[in-house]
Amino acid sequence: TILIVGSNGQLGTVLSHELRQIYGDGSVITSDLFKKNVSADNFITLDATDYKAVEEIVVKNKITQIYHLAAILSAKGEQNPLGTWDLNMKTLFNVLEVSRLHKVEKVFFPSSIAVFGNNIDKENTLQSSNLTPATVYGMSKAAGENWIHYYYQKYGLDVRSLRYPGVIGYQSLPGGGTTDYAVDIYHQAIKNAEFECFLAAKTTLPMIYMDDAIRATLELMEAPRENIIIRTSYNLAGMSFNPEEIAASIKEHYPGFKIKYKPDFRQGIADSWPKIINDTDARKDWNWKPDYNLKLMTKTMIDNLK
Numbered sequence: 001t002i003l004i005v006g007s008n009g010q011l012g013t014v015l016s017h018e019l020r021q022i023y024g025d026g027s028v029i030t031s032d033l034f035k036k037n038v039s040a041d042n043f044i045t046l047d048a049t050d051y052k053a054v055e056e057i058v059v060k061n062k063i064t065q066i067y068h069l070a071a072i073l074s075a076k077g078e079q080n081p082l083g084t085w086d087l088n089m090k091t092l093f094n095v096l097e098v099s100r101l102h103k104v105e106k107v108f109f110p111s112s113i114a115v116f117g118n119n120i121d122k123e124n125t126l127q128s129s130n131l132t133p134a135t136v137y138g139m140s141k142a143a144g145e146n147w148i149h150y151y152y153q154k155y156g157l158d159v160r161s162l163r164y165p166g167v168i169g170y171q172s173l174p175g176g177g178t179t180d181y182a183v184d185i186y187h188q189a190i191k192n193a194e195f196e197c198f199l200a201a202k203t204t205l206p207m208i209y210m211d212d213a214i215r216a217t218l219e220l221m222e223a224p225r226e227n228i229i230i231r232t233s234y235n236l237a238g239m240s241f242n243p244e245e246i247a248a249s250i251k252e253h254y255p256g257f258k259i260k261y262k263p264d265f266r267q268g269i270a271d272s273w274p275k276i277i278n279d280t281d282a283r284k285d286w287n288w289k290p291d292y293n294l295k296l297m298t299k300t301m302i303d304n305l306k
């Protein structure tokens, strides 16, 4: 049985649905701090900072895989640095310890391009590029990568991880990310509203369409154990674009669409991040290849939102 911790989140919402399609409703237990839609069966309210609560769910339901998708993201995290560190790390420690002690077979830990900072090649950020995160969120993901590597080396726990770029999808609203402008922009475009962007026009960031992000996750988790060489977290690339470019792709569908730029504190976070990710290792070790480019993403997003 699979347990998803943080199933209400941007990724958790979609991954829960996909995993239920593949393994059956009865094989996937979703959990989060509160029940989002009352219809959701096989949902358990869980505060993942509570070790006993995590252990009870894993033991009682004979959990064999855990997707740990609960965390406070980059922008929101900067409003409460110590609280963000506590929540992001405590929940991970609980998942790792319970998994080790109760023989969970596989664990997924989402990392992020937010683990990278300045003083590296932002146009070709390597798997091995230096991690100097500028946000508490990024620090918690870099630390998390070291912890999952430690649990793999010391206890043989099969924890796998991806450094997601900004994820864009229509199925769920993101919360508190710096890349979330690229989701909101579509919602504003279909309402014919003028879009106010909190990043400057030329702020290029690595992004990935939701379907590619989900497929990468499933392909990583289904790969033979011996193929997973990187036991911190794999660089993953989808596409890279800036607000001006995504607005232009939207204008092909909504010629009257208008965008204006009002950078705020999130500009500083974005400026610390890479622009283009090198994901050679993911391509080599488990045959990663993205399907969506900006044009196809925009068409798909608009078709599903209008």
Ligand code: VAH
Pocket: 073, 074, 075, 112, 113, 114, 137, 164, 165, 166, 167, 174, 176, 177, 178, 179, 180
């Ligand atoms: C964020 N969407 O903006 C997340 C992600 C790379 C971006 O980590 O914080």
